[in-house]
Amino acid sequence: MIYETIAKLIFYAKYHLDLHEDDEIYIRNSILHELQLDSFPSKKIEINETEIIELNVPDKLIDELHSYFINELKLSDKETELIETKIMGILTPMPSEVNCKFYSLVKKDDFKALSYLYDLSIKNNYVAKTRIDKNLFWKADFGDKYLEITVNLSKPEKNTKDISKLLVKSKTDVEKYPKCLLCGENVGYFGRLEHPARSNIRVINLNLDGEKWFLQYSPYGYFNMHCIVVDSIHENMIIDEGTFRKFFDFIDLFPSFFIGSNADLPIVGGSILNHEHFQGGEHLLPVMNAKIKESFSSNKFKNCRISLLDWFNSTILLQGKDRSELIKCAANILKNRRDYSDIDNDIISKVGDVEHNTITPGLKKEKDGTYNLYLILRNNRCNAEFEDGIFHAHKEFYHIKKENIGIIEAMGQFILPARLITQNDEIKESLKSGLNNIDIIAKYPNLNGFEPMIDVLRNEYNPDTIDADIKNYINDVCKNILENTAVFKNDDKGQMGFVKFIRSIL
């Protein structure tokens, strides 16, 4: 019965979402309106309070609402999703109250404050924890370094061309509201057919380098407490000295997190280039455990250790405790990097007015106060041989991943598309039945492009180890993709070029 569901939701919000007793009737009336009801029984409704206290996620209550909307009100799935989110938004404290509680906690312990917002975002169903927990996750070991591989069940797959289109479109989308998925105007936005429901999102206001930004959690969540830090103004991504100052402001406020940014050019950037934002979280990405290959000292930056990392792509690590010197050093590397060409290594900084060089940066602070600033060198030039990018995943790996290699991947965690789960099952089925490639594609058109992978697996086919064999194959592809993105390859010519570049900035 719907009144019982309402009573449960109110009790849930009192226990899990800080609903104040004085606001109970007001909130209940707001929910009645959303459910197209105009009264509530005066007799107390008995509910199982212990069961609600023990809920870690609101799924059970949302399921009850869902069946009411579908069966009683005959709403469509999209309408149902919008109103369910609206109700969870009504049950969540106002943005100002969330900020007030967050900042009272941050004074004592930044992690407590960040956990408060994370827990609130799970409890009000903004972060869909149950769905995230279904993602596959494994570690790909390569001896002295490793990658993390996840298969994400909720993120739609995009390609580099869609993302470039988005950037062009950003110049004409002034009339759109909200202008994009990251804009602050999403807070409390009901949503519509082509724009997701955001009634329940809550963000924390930040001051980074004198600018108004805000922090929210990612609804997809690739790793623990995956947050997005967003500019309050809708403007294109740009990596400059200000980016580094903002990183340090963020990390000084939240030393338990890392912060990083996608590069600011298509192909080597993230999926949203038209709104400046960073990514962070409570997670050590694999590059943060990579070993140092070679260190350099500089007369210009005496308090800053400059090193090349033993990593799949071209990564510089700056270390030290002097934030202003680290910022200057990073800005100097970025400035030199923008105009740096190395024809032997296929690196051309500009073609006409079009820039190709940029950096994917990330920052983490150690317990002793040492900052580790990671600068991954990127280049997005295309040529006839590699029309989607010389330093992008090459075509032979598209069956596993064709999307941009953004910061999370560049730093060692691969987010692979959900389609792979079905495709892997189809491969196993095909090999078990002993089909040839032509019959496989006829039966499973989805596997078009997987023929080389199937050939490799067929060669050493063993039904007992096939799952591990598929994982090993995927691990190698991910490693190869990261090596594709290395502007200085891990061979003599590449490494000589890398050291030459470093020496040019010391």
Ligand SMILES: [Zn+2]
């Ligand atoms: Zn925006």
